[in-house]
Amino acid sequence: MDGFSENWQDILIGFGVTVEMALVAGIIAFLLGSLLAALRVSPIPAGRAIGAIYVQLVRNTPLLLVMLISTFALPILGVKPEINMNAWFGLADRHTLLDFDFFFLSASVALGLYTASFVCEAVRSGINAIPLGQAEAARSVGMTFTQTLRHIVLPQAIRTVVPPLTSIYIAMTKNTSVAVGVGVTEATFQMKKLNNDYSNEIVLNFIGFAVGYMILVAIISSIGSALERRMAVA
Amino acid sequence: MAASVLFDEPGPQTRRRHQLIGIGLVVVAGGILAWVLLKLKADGQFDQSVFDSLTQSNVWRAIGDGVVNTLKAAALSIVLAVALGFALATGRLSEHAVIRLPVRGLIEFFRAIPVLLMMIFFFSALAQYTDMETQTQGLVAVVAALTLYNGSVLAEVFRAGINAVPAGQVEAAYAVGMRKGQVLRIIQTPQAVRYMLPAIISQCVVTLKDTSLGFIITYLELLRQGKIIAEYVQNNLMTFTLIAIIYIVLNSIVSAIATWLEKRLATRGHDAAEAIAEIEDAVPMG
Numbered sequence: 327m328d329g330f331s332e333n334w335q336d337i338l339i340g341f342g343v344t345v346e347m348a349l350v351a352g353i354i355a356f357l358l359g360s361l362l363a364a365l366r367v368s369p370i371p372a373g374r375a376i377g378a379i380y381v382q383l384v385r386n387t388p389l390l391l392v393m394l395i396s397t398f399a400l401p402i403l404g405v406k407p408e409i410n411m412n413a414w415f416g417l418a419d420r421h422t423l424l425d426f427d428f429f430f431l432s433a434s435v436a437l438g439l440y441t442a443s444f445v446c447e448a449v450r451s452g453i454n455a456i457p458l459g460q461a462e463a464a465r466s467v468g469m470t471f472t473q474t475l476r477h478i479v480l481p482q483a484i485r486t487v488v489p490p491l492t493s494i495y496i497a498m499t500k501n502t503s504v505a506v507g508v509g510v511t512e513a514t515f516q517m518k519k520l521n522n523d524y525s526n527e528i529v530l531n532f533i534g535f536a537v538g539y540m541i542l543v544a545i546i547s548s549i550g551s552a553l554e555r556r557m558a559v560a
Numbered sequence: 561m562a563a564s565v566l567f568d569e570p571g572p573q574t575r576r577r578h579q580l581i582g583i584g585l586v587v588v589a590g591g592i593l594a595w596v597l598l599k600l601k602a603d604g605q606f607d608q609s610v611f612d613s614l615t616q617s618n619v620w621r622a623i624g625d626g627v628v629n630t631l632k633a634a635a636l637s638i639v640l641a642v643a644l645g646f647a648l649a650t651g652r653l654s655e656h657a658v659i660r661l662p663v664r665g666l667i668e669f670f671r672a673i674p675v676l677l678m679m680i681f682f683f684s685a686l687a688q689y690t691d692m693e694t695q696t697q698g699l700v701a702v703v704a705a706l707t708l709y710n711g712s713v714l715a716e717v718f719r720a721g722i723n724a725v726p727a728g729q730v731e732a733a734y735a736v737g738m739r740k741g742q743v744l745r746i747i748q749t750p751q752a753v754r755y756m757l758p759a760i761i762s763q764c765v766v767t768l769k770d771t772s773l774g775f776i777i778t779y780l781e782l783l784r785q786g787k788i789i790a791e792y793v794q795n796n797l798m799t800f801t802l803i804a805i806i807y808i809v810l811n812s813i814v815s816a817i818a819t820w821l822e823k824r825l826a827t828r829g830h831d832a833a834e835a836i837a838e839i840e841d842a843v844p845m846g
Contacts, residue, residue, distance in 0.1 A: 365585075369567040369574075372582035376589050386765070386811035387804050388772035391783060395804065398796040402603045403596060453566075461566050471567040479566065493844045496672075503674035507776045514677055521684040528688055532681040536673045543672045 329524035329531055333516070340516035341538055342423045347434050347502045347512060348542075352495060354438025359445025366450050369471055377446065384443040389436070389501055393508045396436040397429065407431045422511065433505040441498045448494060452487035453479055485557045492550025496543050503539075513538060605798055613793035614802060622792075626785030627806065633699060633771045633781060637706035638764050644707055645714030650744070652719055670712035671844070676773050678705035683777040698779030702771060710767055713843060717759045720842040721752035724835035754825055755835040759843055761818035765811050772807070782806065 330337065366377035384392070400406060408431070411424040456479050464474040503514035517535040521528050570578060600606065613619070651663035670678075682701035686692060692700070725748045733747040775783040786803035790796045822836060 367566055369570060370578050370582045370585065372585045376585060382812070383808060386769075386808045386815070388769040388783065388807055390772050390775055391800060391804050391807065394783075395797065395800050398800065399596075399600075402605070402797065403599045465568055474566055490841075497844050500672075500674040503676040504773065504776075506676070507773075514674065514680065517677065518680055518684075521680065525684070525688050528681065528684045532677070535677060536669070539674060539677065540669070540672045 329520045329527045330534055333520065336519075337513070337516050337534075337538075339422050340511060340513040341542075343430070343510065343512040344499070344502045344514075345542070346423065346426075347430065347437065347505060347510070348495075348499045350431075350434040351437035351441060351498060351502070354435060355441035355445050355494075355498065358438065358442035360449055362442060362446035363449035363453065364475070366446060367453055367475075381443045381446055384440055385447075387440075389440050389504050390507045392440050393433050393436040393505060396439070397432045397508050400428075400432050400435075429509050430505075433508050433510050437498065437501060437505070441494060441501070444494045444497075445491065448490040449483065449487055452483040452490070455486050456482050485554075485559075488550060488554050488557060492547055492553075495550075496546050499542050499546060500539065600797070605795070610793070610795050610798050613795070614789075614798060616793075619789050619793065622785050622789050623782070623803075623806065626780065626782035626803075627810075629699075629774075629779070629785075630768070630771050630781040633702045633706070633774060633779070634764070634768045636699075636703045637710060637771070638767050640703065640707040641710035641714055641763075641767070642760065644711030645718055648711060648715035649718035649722065652715060653722065653744075655740075667712045667715050670708045671716075675705050675709040675770055676776065678708060679773055679777055681705075694778070695780060698774055698777050701777055702774040702779050702781070705773075706767055706770055709770075710763055714760065714763060716842040717756055717763070717839055718752065720839045721756040721759075721835070722748045724755050724838055725751045755839055757825065758818050758822040758836055759839050761814060761821060762840075763843065765814050765818070768811060768814065769807070 362377045362380055365373040366381075368374060406428055407426075408428050409426040411426070412421055415424070417424070453475075460478055460482065461474055464478040469477070502512055505512055506515045506518060513535060517531055520531045524531070604610070648663055648667055651659050652667065654660045654663070679701050682704045683697060686697040686701060687694075690697070722744070729747055729751065730743055733743040738746065771781050772783040774781045775787065778784060780788075782803060786799055790799035793799060825836065
């Protein structure tokens with residue numbers, strides 16, 4: 327147990343970075359994914375094509391490769407985001423959880439871009455699952471495409487989309503572990519480090535970190551089922 | 561797509577408007593693409609020297625080795641995962657709680673933790689407790705982690721598939737005097753497999769993509785070979801873009817097979833399409 331008792335702060339910070347990454351990537355994935363889904367069901371052929379090409383390309387590329395490409399491409403494009411919030415709070419020393427360095431942000435963006443393709447497909451199939459009569463009725467009272475979507479289809483689609491979205495966000499949270507490959511010091515990085523420093527406690531390390539991830543997964547799935555219950559039609 | 565229920569067949573005025581919006585979208589998307597390409601060109605990413613270095617024969621030999629290692633790990637993982645999935649699904653469907661509950665716990669555990677965490681665990685453990693060659697350790701760790709994860713995912717797929725076989729089939733089998741094992745083997749599984757094939761094949765794409773995690777434990781699969789090539793030709797971006805294209809081609813081939821199978825199977829039998837859709841709900845996305 328030496329590994330855990332001597333490094334518990336680093337381990338907690340590691341899980342903190344994991345959570346932060348899931349939040350940043352989750353927001354990007356939700357916004358971009360919904361936009362792509364709207365494009366994919368739109369009456370504009372060019373919009374449908376753009377959405378389809380994006381999903382086809384991103385879904386078939388391994389996440390780690392998306393992260394590597396974004397890490398190498400962003401600086402060339404002149405985009406090198408870094409947000410150090412320590413200064414905002416007048417803190418002299420660097421707290422990892424307040425210091426969003428380039429590798430963290432580029433990996434989070436990559437995870438967001440990657441997950442957006444899955445969000446897009448989930449939202450699209452949610453829209454397609456709405457009974458035909460709903461959209462037909464909306465059109466027959468003279469609603470346009472955007473009105474049909476906004477007032478009739480989307481409010482119902484959101485309900486059917488919650489379970490697949492929960493499963494996507496669970497997968498995304500597990501996928502934050504891949505960022506260890508581009509040097510982000512999240513939870514999996516901490517386990518790798520412990521395995522090196524305390525090589526006689528490998529099994530214990532694994533079980534400890536597995537439990538940590540299972541807690542995160544349990545939290546997301548309970549949020550998912552709470553949302554589902556809230557939205558259920560009485 | 562003209563048959564979409566979300567909008568009417570557009571009239572002349574709407575069609576003109578849609579054309580305008582379409583042109584706008586293409587301009588925006590094309591603009592972003594052009595900006596990226598120009599920036600990359602200004603950085604010298606499209607110089608002749610980059611293309612020359614990436615078309616050397618030893619670069620392609622290295623890529624070939626990577627593809628072979630990736631396919632080797634993916635093929636081993638998927639075959640073992642199918643076997644494990646069947647075993648776990650049988651346990652999960654058992655009438656005895658002593659078997660059913662622990663198996664269920666195992667499935668939930670392996671589905672809830674990142675596959676990379678398992679991979680690093682196996683790699684560290686193999687390095688600590690065995691004296692295998694590093695590459696063999698890498699292969700074993702990749703295959704073990706992917707087998708456990710995908711086996712657990714497939715176990716749920718198989719369970720959904722077996723439950724999708726109409727109840728009348730099972731009742732009829734019991735009525736002619738078959739035992740439980742016989743019903744599972746002779747009646748349920750052959751019909752369920754047909755429903756499950758598309759889900760199994762799309763899991764192949766996931767597995768193929770996930771072999772790239774071997775990069776982190778330095779198993780020489782396609783992505784790790786890409787890193788070596790990138791250092792050799794001293795260009796990260798273009799090398800990894802090339803590797804991405806290879807992955808996309810490989811995965812698109814597998815996905816196309818899945819789509820083709822799905823269409824073929826969906827036209828046959830009564831509610832096969834519904835069963836297939838139901839089974840796909842058992843597969844986690846992402």
